[in-house]
Amino acid sequence: MLRAASETRAPSTTAPPAWVVVALACAGQFLVVLDVSVVNVALPSMRADLGLSAPGLQWVVNAYAIAFAGFMLLGGRAGDLYGRKRMFVLGLGLFTLASLAGGLAQEGWQLLLARAVQGLGAAVLAPSTLTLVTSAVPEGAARARAIATWSAVGAGGGAAGGLVGGVLVDLLSWRWVLLINVPVGAVVLACAARGLRESRAGAGRRLDVAGALLATAGLATLAYGIVRTEADGWTAPGALTALGAGLALLALFVAVEARTTAPLMPLTLLRVRSVASANAAMFVCGSAMFCMWFFMTLYAQNVLGYTPLEAGAALIPSSLAVLLGSKGAPWLMPSLGARNVAVLGALLAAAGFGWQSTMTADGGYVTAILLPGILMMLGAGLAATPLASLATSGAAPQDAGLVSGLVNTSRTMGGSLGLAVMSTIAASRTGDRTTGAALTEGYALSFRVSAAVLLVGAAVMAVWLPRKRAGASA
Incomplete structure (x- = not known):
């Protein structure tokens, strides 16, 4: 009999190995995050092919982001009530079909509609990815490592967007930044149907x-x-x-x-210190860190003269630094504690953003992109894993999906707000000037402000995050 207060699973099937669940969840998360950024380098080709206006072109990105952010909490709670596997499959199926429709679009409105449906599918899928991980792996060191993998893959998806998009546009066409999701999504769907076991909490409750x-x-x-x-x-x-x-x-x-x-969201959940503080920290850090890829890509192309493919390749070391930081955090958490590792990550990222703010219009790759980029993303990776671990560790089983949706919402809304604010700050410094030096001044100011935000975030984390050493025990 299903009980609302505890995690329940179908008893008739053998539990899949934890690594299978983690791999499938990470594959879904990678697709979701990749599509936030992969279309950016394809926008000029989309405009030329479909005759999109400048506002219409912006909505290729925004339609996805708005639907993604808007339906996230609903997607998380639906997973709790109706089944995490069911929502994973439903969200991924919707995402894959919308990718196919977008890749085959012949009119601008068809592409925009497909992108909105993609965002809806992503909002249903994304909370289930983290909930599947936390449900499959017991709390402790093993879960911390699993969440580190999830965090690393998610961050890697966002970082890889520019490179993947550049390769697909250069070698094939803009349509393949969407069509590539179809075969990948189909494979993950087939594996999920066989490799995941249903779990839910809150049976008997209504949405x-x-x-x-x-x-x-x-x-x-x-x-x-x-x-x-x-x-x-x-x-x-x-x-x-x-x-x-x-x-x-x-x-x-x-x-x-x-x-x-x-x-839908019990307000008592926000009284749990680990949930409230970790989500607040994730929002603040996301508002500063998310803009890194945007401004670094613009700096490489608009100021240093890189092609889209070269710009994506230039940021590969930064992408690897995210993976290193995310996977290294669980090794530090048992000895330093989750809070201290998160603070350390924010401080490292702040140092990287401060270094990047010294950029010049004729900067060299090593000192203007490579080293500060590695420092920024190493810190981002170190901070992400303990924050996600703390945010999910304080939730009851029946709220696991909701908390996972809240984690993704905090990160997405923080990143969206941060990018809007930092873009305004950069534009205010650049003004009507279009020279490389003027653009660099605007980008540099946004990095300085981001560094200050991260320092504030580190102070908040040091005071508010609980002392609990997430991942300290097996």
């Missing part, structure tokens, strides 16, 4: 429809307002209206959840 609608509408509207600021500025009426409406909807969501007997 909080009012809360789901308010949370989704609030997050999607807030994300829409954030992306509007990138194009229209922070004082534009449309952006301010959307931001205000998003915050109002989220405030109404909190009020409804406080009165609901079976809420």
Whole structure:
């Protein structure tokens, strides 16, 4: 009999090996994160082929981001109630079909619709990836290593977007930045159908429809307002209206959840110190770190004259540094503690961002891209694993999917807000000037501000994160 207060699984099947579950979850997470950035280098080709306007081109990226952020909490709770494997398969199937539709699009509106559906599939899929990992691996050192792999693959997906996109566009066409998901998604789907076992929590509970609608509408509207600021500025009426409406909807969501007997997100969950502090830290760090790939790619291409493929290749060492930091964190966590490793990662990243802020218009690869990039992403990797471990360690089984959705939401919303703010800061310094020196001044200022944000984040983590040594015990 299924019990709402505990994790439940189908008893008729043998539990798959933990490494199989982790591998499948990481494959799904890689696809989700890769598609946030892989289309960037293909945008000029998309515009030329489909006749997209400049605003329409921006929405190729934004349609995915808004749907992804807006439906994340709903996707996480649906996994708790209806099954993590079911939501994994449903989300990946939707994502794969939308990728096929986008790759075959003949009109601009068809591409934008496909990207929005991709984001919806990603929002259903992403929370299940982390929940499958935490459900398959017992809490302790083994789970910390599994989460490190999940974090590394996710960060690697975002980092690899520019390189993968550049290769596909140069060798094939822009359509393959979407079509490549189809064979990969089909293989992962077939393996998931055979290799995953169903698990859920909260049987007998109903989905909080009012809360789901308010949370989704609030997050999607807030994300829409954030992306509007990138194009229209922070004082534009449309952006301010959307931001205000998003915050109002989220405030109404909190009020409804406080009165609901079976809420979408129990507010008591935010009283758990590890959950609240780790998500806040992830939001702050994400707001500073996410812009790194964006500005480094622009700096390499617009100032140093790299091609898209060369720019992607130039950031490969940074991508490897993320993997090294994420996989190295579990080895440090037993002796230093999760909190101290997260603080160390934020400080290393801040040092890298500070170094990068000394960039010049004629900088050399080693000192202007390679070394500061490695330092930034090594710190990002070190911070991500303990924060994800702490955020999920304090949740009850019936809230595991929701907490996983919250982790992804914090990171996504923090990154979106940070990119919008940093883009505005860079543009304010550059102004109407288009020379390499002027662009470099804007990029450098954004890196300095990011370094300051990371220092603040490190201080907050040192004070607020619990002392618990996640991953200290087997």
